[in-house]
Amino acid sequence: MARMKFLCDSERCIECEGCVTACKNANETEWGIQRRRVVTLDDGEIGKEVSISVACMHCSDAPCMSVCPTDCFYPTEDGLILHNKDACIGCGYCLYACPFGAPQFPKQGSFGARGKMDKCTFCAGGPEADPQVDQQKYGANRLREGKLPLCAEMCSTKALLAGDAADVADIFRERVVYRGHRNSAWGSLEQGAQETELAAARQADLAYDATRGV
Amino acid sequence: MMRKPLPDQISAWLVWLLLVGCLISLPVAAQQGADARREAMQTMPGVTSDYWREVVSGTKGSTQSRSPGADSLIMIEGERWRELRNTWVSPGGAIALGGSLAAITFFYLLVGRIKLVNPRTGRVVERWSRWDRTIHWYTASLFIILALTGLSILYAKWFLMPLLPTSVWGGFMLAAKNIHNYLGPLFALGVLAMIVKWVRHNFFNLTDLKWFLKGGGLVGKGHPSAGFLNGGEKVWFWMIVFVGLTVVGSGLVLDFPNFGQSRETMQITLLIHAGASLLLTAAAFGHIYIGTLGTEGAFEGMKTGYVDEAWAKQHHDLWYEQVKDQAVPAEQVLSQPDQSAAPTRQAGSS
Numbered sequence: 001m002a003r004m005k006f007l008c009d010s011e012r013c014i015e016c017e018g019c020v021t022a023c024k025n026a027n028e029t030e031w032g033i034q035r036r037r038v039v040t041l042d043d044g045e046i047g048k049e050v051s052i053s054v055a056c057m058h059c060s061d062a063p064c065m066s067v068c069p070t071d072c073f074y075p076t077e078d079g080l081i082l083h084n085k086d087a088c089i090g091c092g093y094c095l096y097a098c099p100f101g102a103p104q105f106p107k108q109g110s111f112g113a114r115g116k117m118d119k120c121t122f123c124a125g126g127p128e129a130d131p132q133v134d135q136q137k138y139g140a141n142r143l144r145e146g147k148l149p150l151c152a153e154m155c156s157t158k159a160l161l162a163g164d165a166a167d168v169a170d171i172f173r174e175r176v177v178y179r180g181h182r183n184s185a186w187g188s189l190e191q192g193a194q195e196t197e198l199a200a201a202r203q204a205d206l207a208y209d210a211t212r213g214v
Numbered sequence: 215m216m217r218k219p220l221p222d223q224i225s226a227w228l229v230w231l232l233l234v235g236c237l238i239s240l241p242v243a244a245q246q247g248a249d250a251r252r253e254a255m256q257t258m259p260g261v262t263s264d265y266w267r268e269v270v271s272g273t274k275g276s277t278q279s280r281s282p283g284a285d286s287l288i289m290i291e292g293e294r295w296r297e298l299r300n301t302w303v304s305p306g307g308a309i310a311l312g313g314s315l316a317a318i319t320f321f322y323l324l325v326g327r328i329k330l331v332n333p334r335t336g337r338v339v340e341r342w343s344r345w346d347r348t349i350h351w352y353t354a355s356l357f358i359i360l361a362l363t364g365l366s367i368l369y370a371k372w373f374l375m376p377l378l379p380t381s382v383w384g385g386f387m388l389a390a391k392n393i394h395n396y397l398g399p400l401f402a403l404g405v406l407a408m409i410v411k412w413v414r415h416n417f418f419n420l421t422d423l424k425w426f427l428k429g430g431g432l433v434g435k436g437h438p439s440a441g442f443l444n445g446g447e448k449v450w451f452w453m454i455v456f457v458g459l460t461v462v463g464s465g466l467v468l469d470f471p472n473f474g475q476s477r478e479t480m481q482i483t484l485l486i487h488a489g490a491s492l493l494l495t496a497a498a499f500g501h502i503y504i505g506t507l508g509t510e511g512a513f514e515g516m517k518t519g520y521v522d523e524a525w526a527k528q529h530h531d532l533w534y535e536q537v538k539d540q541a542v543p544a545e546q547v548l549s550q551p552d553q554s555a556a557p558t559r560q561a562g563s564s
């Protein structure tokens with residue numbers, strides 16, 4: 001049994017918005033709904049700006065699920081958190097609980113009119129039995145076709161990885177080993193050290209890593 | 215000039231020059247390499263521990279998404295809200311409502327209905343005008359609908375959901391939410407009307423203090439004196455004012471997300487709204503019991519507008535003293551409106 005996970009390699013993401021566009025294209029989501037987004041912290045600050053692509057992280061103990069008044073979320077065997085739009089009342093509670101701002105709504109109207117919640121399905125569709133209806137309501141079901149999420153497939157630097165947690169971890173571990181320094185998983189060099197020649201060289205290697213196939 | 219065929223001597227010179235040039239330019243090349251590295255470092259600076267500190271503390275960045283709060287990677291307040299709502303407000307509300315019902319049942323079994331001590335005189339005094347009753351029942355019906363739909367939003371998934379097929383369940387919940395959200399503002403009008411119309415009866419005085427000291431008639435012998443409203447009724451009024459307005463105010467914030475309230479604002483407002491409305495509902499159970507089953511003769515006051523002299527004397531003696539000369543035979547006022555209303559209605563419709 002697979003356990004699906006996303007991983008965005010912060011050392012590689014170049015904020016090209018390719019994943020966002022790929023998702024929009026694969027799932028034909030309604031106007032205003034963006035299941036995936038890229039967030040850049042310290043935007044424009046030389047030597048500090050870093051971007052990460054984020055969507056629903058399919059949490060193990062999902063906060064959205066535990067606050068939903070209609071209990072319309074359901075976990076799948078693959079460890080995904082999907083939801084049933086037929087039961088959704090558009091109360092917005094899932095968005096208020098979600099740490100990643102993943103749930104999306106077509107509108108923000110008076111009297112709490114938000115429409116049905118939509119979020120990343122890990123390209124695994126929804127509960128509808130008829131594939132066409134399912135496609136229309138929840139977007140692509142690429143997993144059923146044996147494909148991986150399109151956002152990750154189309155990532156230009158392969159920063160965004162999606163798939164079985166074990167495979168994703170293996171790929172990432174290999175990268176870390178290849179980068180070959182103490183902090184190359186989740187942190188590069190200490191800020192103060194960046195000015196030194198050696199640090200600059202290592203940093204450049206990291207940037208080079210982004211252009212590699214692995 | 216360089217294109218001309220060169221004598222051997224000149225070419226030897228050139229080779230030599232080239233070598234020297236290379237030697238001189240070596241440090242420059244190294245310099246350029248370092249610059250390229252530095253540039254790469256600037257565009258792909260890599261991630262530091264400070265960056266992750268920013269991420270987990272919810273620091274805002276920039277994004278193309280226009281979804282509320284999209285500019286932060288992680289919102290930490292959501293988890294706190296979930297915990298407060300699911301482990302405190304939701305069970306706390308259930309305990310408050312259940313406790314209120316249990317206390318009422320216990321009281322009923324222990325004390326029973328408060329009966330009229332003296333027989334009815336058959337003469338009645340006016341207590342609530344048509345306006346008063348309209349405001350009361352308007353607000354009360356909306357309150358009951360709002361309480362039922364609001365409680366469905368909080369609790370129905372625990373008992374109703376397993377019983378219904380998904381489509382029916384979804385339809386029920388959507389209806390509950392929409393009824394709740396559209397009627398809420400109308401309830402607000404009722405609360406405001408009550409405050410304007412009744413506040414003059416509700417200032418506390420010494421009589422109320424004595425009424426409280428005697429526990430509203432439960433402690434010691436004899437019924438304590440009371441004016442038009444007794445201390446308990448005044449407490450209920452001020453609860454409607456403060457808790458009710460809190461419910462209404464928070465409800466309005468929740469009802470109009472189109473003003474772009476942040477997720478954090480909505481979380482806090484939901485907690486306030488749920489907490490205040492649950493408190494009000496628990497108190498309302500008591501009010502409903504006292505006004506119906508608990509006290510003989512009280513309900514007819516809000517139904518017909520008139521109360522029997524015996525009831526007025528027993529529960530609101532000071533007020534009765536003021537209005538006793540306006541007492542009229544019950545048949546005169548209680549049957550008349552119906553008889554006169556029927557022909558008028560016919561006349562109006564023909």
Ligand code: HEM
Nearest residue numbers: 091112360361364365368398399462465466468469488491
């Ligand atoms: C007797 C009065 C009321 C009661 C007992 C009541 C109760 C509740 C409860 C229990 C909830 C669910 C909270 C949660 O799940 O965390 C709720 C939600 C809500 N209430 Fe009320 N409420 C009352 C009046 C009002 C009023 C007067 C308004 C508006 C003016 C209002 C607007 C809302 C809104 C907008 C929500 C969020 C529901 C959604 O959009 O899905 N409520 N209420």
Ligand code: SF4
Nearest residue numbers: 056057058059064098
């Ligand atoms: S919507 Fe948010 S809370 Fe729910 S599973 Fe996805 S990331 Fe987790």
Ligand code: SF4
Nearest residue numbers: 068088089091092094
């Ligand atoms: S918006 Fe829909 S999915 Fe989200 S909590 Fe409300 S009912 Fe559940």
Ligand code: SF4
Nearest residue numbers: 023120122123149151
């Ligand atoms: S997995 Fe599919 S639905 Fe989710 S963000 Fe990627 S493309 Fe969009």
